[in-house]
Amino acid sequence: MGMGRPREFDAETALDQAMEVFWRHGYEGATIAQLTEAMGINPPSLYACFGNKEGLLKAALDRYTKLRGVWMDEVVAAATAREVAERMLMGIADKQTDPANPPGCLLVQGGIACGTGSENVPFELAARRAQNEDQLRDRFVRAKAEGDLKETADPAALARYVSAVAVGMGVMASSGADREALRQVASVAVQAVAAQSKRA
Amino acid sequence: MGMGRPREFDAETALDQAMEVFWRHGYEGATIAQLTEAMGINPPSLYACFGNKEGLLKAALDRYTKLRGVWMDEVVAAATAREVAERMLMGIADKQTDPANPPGCLLVQGGIACGTGSENVPFELAARRAQNEDQLRDRFVRAKAEGDLKETADPAALARYVSAVAVGMGVMASSGADREALRQVASVAVQAVAAQSKRA
DNA sequence: CCACATCTGTAGTGAACACTACATATCTGG
DNA sequence: CCAGATATGTAGTGTTCACTACAGATGTGG
Numbered sequence: 001m002g003m004g005r006p007r008e009f010d011a012e013t014a015l016d017q018a019m020e021v022f023w024r025h026g027y028e029g030a031t032i033a034q035l036t037e038a039m040g041i042n043p044p045s046l047y048a049c050f051g052n053k054e055g056l057l058k059a060a061l062d063r064y065t066k067l068r069g070v071w072m073d074e075v076v077a078a079a080t081a082r083e084v085a086e087r088m089l090m091g092i093a094d095k096q097t098d099p100a101n102p103p104g105c106l107l108v109q110g111g112i113a114c115g116t117g118s119e120n121v122p123f124e125l126a127a128r129r130a131q132n133e134d135q136l137r138d139r140f141v142r143a144k145a146e147g148d149l150k151e152t153a154d155p156a157a158l159a160r161y162v163s164a165v166a167v168g169m170g171v172m173a174s175s176g177a178d179r180e181a182l183r184q185v186a187s188v189a190v191q192a193v194a195a196q197s198k199r200a
Numbered sequence: 201m202g203m204g205r206p207r208e209f210d211a212e213t214a215l216d217q218a219m220e221v222f223w224r225h226g227y228e229g230a231t232i233a234q235l236t237e238a239m240g241i242n243p244p245s246l247y248a249c250f251g252n253k254e255g256l257l258k259a260a261l262d263r264y265t266k267l268r269g270v271w272m273d274e275v276v277a278a279a280t281a282r283e284v285a286e287r288m289l290m291g292i293a294d295k296q297t298d299p300a301n302p303p304g305c306l307l308v309q310g311g312i313a314c315g316t317g318s319e320n321v322p323f324e325l326a327a328r329r330a331q332n333e334d335q336l337r338d339r340f341v342r343a344k345a346e347g348d349l350k351e352t353a354d355p356a357a358l359a360r361y362v363s364a365v366a367v368g369m370g371v372m373a374s375s376g377a378d379r380e381a382l383r384q385v386a387s388v389a390v391q392a393v394a395a396q397s398k399r400a
Numbered sequence: 401c402c403a404c405a406t407c408t409g410t411a412g413t414g415a416a417c418a419c420t421a422c423a424t425a426t427c428t429g430g
Numbered sequence: 431c432c433a434g435a436t437a438t439g440t441a442g443t444g445t446t447c448a449c450t451a452c453a454g455a456t457g458t459g460g
Binding site: 003004007042049 | 403407410
């Protein structure tokens with residue numbers, strides 16, 4: 001039995017293009033026509049490879065978080081909680097205003113609220129954001145154990161805080177905030193983490 | 201010349217219902233059928249009164265920011281920059297988890313990214329968020345002039361920061377964060393403003 | 401070179417969408 | 431009580447949407 005005709009496009013390259021469309025227009029705002037054109041394929045190829053529109057989104061999110069994960073590992077590798085927050089938020093200020101990508105963050109732009117029938121899209125995005133938050137929290141737990149953070153510090157609250165600022169910066173970036181404006185926000189935000197550190 | 205048949209519904213009451221639908225599903229996710237049902241009217245009444253779907257959104261945003269404006273005035277009436285931030289963020293933690301409304305903030309849930317043809321919806325939301333930020337900035341400018349904030353403090357950056365945290369909290373609320381979690385975020389965030397105050 | 405399996409492009413499918421034509425109803429001014 | 435003006439409910443309109451049937455193309459195993 002033969003193995004069939006091989007696909008003529010590269011799935012990851014196509015996903016990068018789909019990612020950009022979802023990033024710019026959101027899940028509901030992105031049309032199959034836009035997606036297939038950006039990906040350089042026809043609808044049947046899309047559906048054969050990714051199942052349906054939501055499957056394509058999930059695949060794009062997987063790719064996004066995979067690429068992002070490499071960077072997050074570098075972030076949490078910083079020596080102190082303060083430096084973790086600084087790397088994270090300053091890096092995000094740069095990333096979210098990188099002209100190579102649409103502004104903001106796919107995990108927010110993808111779709112915070114959706115219509116009936118797409119309810120689990122926001123849920124899916126939230127789950128990915130929660131992963132980042134968990135990674136931060138674990139890092140802050142360690143910082144507290146190491147005596148880097150004060151005894152009174154709440155690692156989970158700090159992680160939620162840094163996550164919230166990151167999301168807020170993303171929304172600002174998507175509505176036109178420039179890099180310098182985001183860096184200023186990041187700079188202020190880091191002070192709150194510093195306030196929870198023993199060596200201010 | 202007569203003045204025609206009077207409308208049988210109250211525009212503001214209907215707007216409150218429309219607001220809730222946009223809030224929960226976003227601009228693109230909300231359908232005319234859902235809106236008219238929630239408003240208790242038929243499509244022709246909606247179009248006669250608000251022009252089109254986008255006109256209805258703008259009217260709903262006007263109402264939202266009007267109601268919100270009353271509260272914002274109370275926020276900036278606080279004595280110090282630190283207290284302004286505290287009232288704002290703690291109040292937002294409560295508002296965004298008020299079961300009387302959908303979770304989060306309409307100015308974010310309404311539509312951060314939209315499809316071709318609705319490009320100015322995100323722009324419209326951003327403009328309303330910017331109003332809040334401007335109000336905060338003016339208040340922080342005053343705080344600096346009064347010697348409440350340090351000489352080195354940047355009122356515009358602080359206002360952007362508080363705005364960003366508020367937006368981030370809204371996204372978290374919409375994805376299930378409870379009131380206590382948001383209050384913890386607010387609590388940490390306020391420390392950054394306190395760090396810019398003379399009397400910590 | 402043939403049976404089989406998978407991909408690709410063309411050209412649609414039904415459903416849902418925002419929006420509206422039209423007849424009817426209810427008001428005001430004279 | 432009539433003429434003009436505006437609102438309402440019914441029942442659509444054309445368009446766009448996500449998705450697919452189908453036929454032809456291109457591969458593998460025997």
